[in-house]
Amino acid sequence: MNVHFPQDEIARAEAYNIVNANEQYIVPTSGDPIRGLIQDHIVSAALLTKKDTFLTKEDYQHLVYTACVSTTAPVFQRGKSFPKVGIVKDDHTFLSLPPAILKPEPLWTGKQVITTVLHYVTKGSVPFTMKRAGKVPGDYWGKNSGELKVRIQNNELICGVIDKAQFGKHGLVHIVQELYGADVAGHLLSVFSRLFTGYLQMHGFTCGVADLLLVPQAEDDRQKKLEKSEELGDNVHFQFIGANGDQIDLESMEEETEKHLRSKGDAASARLDRLMSSALNRVTSEVNNALFPKGLLKPFPSNCLSLMTMTGAKGGLVNFTQISSLLGQQELEGKRVPRMISGKTLPCFLPWDSRARAGGFISDRFLTGLRPQEYYFQCMAARDGLVDTAIKTSRSGYLQRCLIKNLECLKVYYDYTVRDSDGSVIQFNYGEDGLDVMKTSCLTQFKVLAANNKLVSQKLGKDQFDGSKSLSSDSYIKDLPEALENKVQDFINGLSKQKRQSLNLKKRTGFLNLMRLKYMSSLAQPGEPVGVIAGQSIGEPS
Structure with a gap:
């Protein structure tokens, strides 16, 4: 196969399916x-779909x-012919929704834009229903805000904010891919991309210093809590040597600490590290929980940095806390900063210094700057991470090569067994259940499958699938695994009669048969290179 021109039918098939x-x-x-x-698309999606967005x-x-009419070449769909030159066609019809607010002027919500887009993308098919929790924690939007979960009923976005979770596993796009197929999901991503780009150009998004600042009260609380942490080091060291402050003074405590660490070696050092890290992590969590999100000068979601980190667009809460709160305990290979033979962690500290700061705890933040010692500790941890990554890359690469070279001959045969190149049976059923991982993402999402049983039936080739019909198969695998069947039965038994009617599950056996059909259509195809x-799978995570 050349770069641009498939030379035969095999190359053409690869271009259709793999490319x-x-x-x-x-x-x-x-x-x-x-x-x-x-990134920007996630931010724009959250801004567009929050409650107070009106258009x-x-x-x-x-x-x-902007979203639905593309002036570029249309999305490729198998079996359909398109003009070679991308043009705006005149057969684009949209179901325009009535405004959410009529007076004093008609206004539409951002959620209605999403609803319009979903109607357009799934035009000609049965509408779908889903519910999925968002990425933003509940205390950010507010407990009774109704924005914690995205709920779509018959293509209509009822509540919830679209964030990173809707583009991940069992999110909005994933459910569309499962119910309507890969081409519709790809089309939806393209439409969303144009929509969110267009809205961000209208709205704008800029992070400033004001996003990093805390209210004066929160600033004072932070300072007080960090001052208390200064005493933690002494208390933990007293606990480590089995004494208390009334029995011995600080100088004696440092001498006892030295004796313990020199006599018992790594075990004592690891125990002291555990005690210190545990105590300091509690302080760090306490400070951060008090500051975020209530202590910010600009509250969420008007705080752009908070919006960016919490919706999953870029970074995370750790990055935000390091900028505005504190860096916390620095660790090297899972331990605190090691001591030299003199008992010092840095030459500027006293030998066997019990303070948290001497052990690598950084109470400073990037907003107001780090002191030289803290900066040095932070650089030590950063370099440790870089070196570790560089060393692991070559080792994991060679490991993956060895694995793949030894397993590349394994594939699924027509009787669903896994065999090697000479036909020896390695496994009687691939993965013990014969399922293809790519087809089973939503196999246990019973609520979604039940709510969209018509769509699932149509996709699997059965327009009406009731309990009166039995599933006949000439396959070597003839029925659901017992564990999966029990889960399906538990789900059906847990539904009330009213709920079953709302889901259009008139007979208990109907959904069970649908799950059998779903299972049989999810089996790994013969020839699948499972080795x-x-x-x-083993090599990539490492």
Whole structure:
């Protein structure tokens, strides 16, 4: 196969299936989605779908048009022909929604834009229903805000904010991929990408110093709590030597600490590190919990840095705390900063110094700067991470090569056994259940499958699947595994009669048969190179 021109039918088939990015939505090793939107798109999605976002008619229609009408070449879909030159076609029809607010002027919510887009993307198919928790913790939006979970009912976004979780496992795009197929999910990602880019250009997003500042009260509380941590070192060292401050003075305590550490070696040092780290981690958590999110000068979600880190766009809470709160305990290979033979961690500290600061605890933050000693400790931890990464890369690469070279001959045969190149049976059923990981991401998501049973039936080739029909198969694997069948039965038994009616599950056996069909369609296909996948699964995380 050349770079651009498939030379035969095999190369053409590869281009249809392997090169087609839509078909590579799921990772073969774990079943998790690999495609999604990141960074600015996540920020824009959260800004667009939060409760207080309202749009005029012009903005609403502009966003819908920007998202749904592409002036580039259309999305590739198997079996359909498109014009070679990308043009705006005149058959784009949108279901425009009525405004959420009529007076004093008509206004649409950001959620209605998402609803319009979902109607457009799934046009001609049965609408879908889903519910998925968001990434932002509950105390940020507020307990009764209704924004903690994204709920979509018949393509309509009822509540919730779209964040990173909706582009991950069992999120919005993943459910669309599961129910409608890879091409629709790829189309949805393209539409969302244009929509969120367009909205961010309208809204804007800038982080400033004001996003990093704390209210004066929180600043004072932080200072007081960190001052208390100064006494922690002495208390922990007294506990370490089995004494208390009333019995001996600090100088004697340091001498006893030296005796313990010199006589008992690494075991005593590890015990002291555990005691200190445990006490200091409690202080760090206490300080951070008091500051975030209530102690910020600009509250969430108007605080751009907080919005960026909490929605999963970039960074995390750790980055935010290091900027505005404190860096915390620095660790080298899982231990605190080691002492020299003199008992010092740095030449500027006293021998066997019991203070937390001498052991690598940094109470400073990047916002107001680090003292020289703290800066040195931080550099030590950073270099340790870089060296560790550099060393691991070559080792894990060679390990993965060895694994794949030894496992590359293993594949699934027509009787669902895994065999090597000479036909020897390695496993009677691939993975003990015969399932292809790429097809089983939502196999245990019974609520989603039950709520969208019509869509699932259509995708699996059964428009109506009731309990009267039995599943016949000539396959070597004929029925659900016992554990999975028990889970399905427990789910069905847990539904009330009213809930079953709302889900259109008239008969108990109907959903069970649907799950059987889903299971049988999720089996690994003959020829699947499962050995290579196994080798990659072990080698890649390391």
